[in-house]
Amino acid sequence: MYAPPVPAASDPLLPAYVRAAGGVALRFGRVGAQTLRLDLSESGGYRARFPTTFDATSEAVLINTGGGMAGGDAMGVTVDLGPGSEAIVTTQAAEKIYRSQGADTRIETRLTVASGAALAWVPQESILFSGARLNRHLTVDLAADARLVACESVFFGRSAMGESVQRGALRDRWRIRREGRLIFAEDVRLEGAIAQTLGRSAIGAGARAAATVLVAGGDLAGRLEPVRALAGDSQAGAVELGAGVVSELLVVRLLSPDAQALRRVLVTLLGHLTGRALPRTWST
Template identity: 85%
Template sequence: MFAPPLPAASDPLLPAYVRAAGGVRLRFGRVGMQTHRLDLAESGGYRARFPTTFDATSEAVLINTGGGMAGGDAMRVEAVLDPGSDAVITTQAAEKIYRSQASDTRIETRLTVGVGAALAWLPQESILFSGARLARSLTVDLASDARLVACETVFFGRSAMGEAMLRGALRDRWRIRREGRLVFAEDVRLEGAIAETLARRAVGAGARAAATIIAAGSALQDRLEQIRALAADEPADAVELGAGIVSDLLVIRLLSPDAQALRRVLVTLLGQLTGRALPRTWST
């Protein structure tokens, strides 16, 4: 039996001092032919680990030692890539967003990618339990020739467990700037009867999982054609995929009633866009 989600209230039921807050701050730089971690700051229950790599790239794995987030919890991630550096940032596991008693769970990410630098921002999915309230933001500042692959994924309930996100809230905010000029802005807001809203044909057509990928760099038109060819080969009832170029950014959307089918397609897409195998945490 699952407890029903509680409605949002103007005042939180739990005081702020019993909620978890923390995050990770990273800085990468080029040292000789390799990218190295130059600065690291950790707070709260959040950590970063750096697996050994065998190329010029540095990889960071973000870890939430608390095993999930609930209403009132807050996490902030900041990453700076100095000129010429190349880094991949991922997470150890999917982030579970549990039922809230009123307050939002807040995740704020700010990425700065310097001249000639390349960043792959590849966190695993956020799983929203029924009654969860997630307010998430992603802000990216790119230099003129910086390269980026950024992905964010949401699973609405654990479908493998027969669960659905009946009620709750999701607010997702993206802001991307190139040399200080805003080139991409998007706000998504779902609130109330989430499952009913996603069942509407004009909204989600029964989707239980969604993902957005944005890529910045060169040869975007060629990449777009590759993505569209892949979409043509995918069964229409498994994953709905659309892609286009907006303000010199490649924007890819995925929707699916099957979370695992969406993840399978996502792994293929991210491998093509980054030109490398995904971090090991994606397969463990």
């Protein structure tokens, strides 16, 4: 199943005022022994909810009330952690990226983690429908001793419906700085016949899902071997997993032709790296 070709157009087929735009801005701070939400800004159809936690960590769940994003829609997320605070931020569900009539769907995320703070940025996957055009940017600013676990994953097509992304576009841009110094920069760009491109052995070897996990701070070398051990686990048989320490970061890559197998391995991996069970939205 795939959408008929629709060329990317410099002039949108629908006017901008009918497209959705908004986002969420969060600021957390340490108050006594707890991390509390200090500020919250919501716009458009985007909301944040805060489940009760029973430790020092604050949890936030981002919600898109529109149920997905189409070409021309834009979302911005800002998360700011004050000194010594701890937070985990996720999403209520996978983000569906619908077929575009020409314009990109834009997602911009900025994370700021102050001295002694720890953030787990673990949104659920983005699902690209055939014909989708996703332009996603992640920018992270870390203090010298800040800690971070960040994950982004993409499913190419709705596997339950037998869909592959015969045509579409993905641009994924990462920029991570520590004390203002760039320590990680990456741009991924897939455009056109994405399923065909991912079928090439040197690129995806038939992958239908991909994920990147980055860890900053703590004992990175000590975490490396347990992460690599996942590659030999029976549960990880359908998932290709690679990990290494690069430029002050533990970098983990996952590829799989089976999106659900990749998700299962990702849940185990993120639980290990964060030292806690993922938010309940990952299992509902």
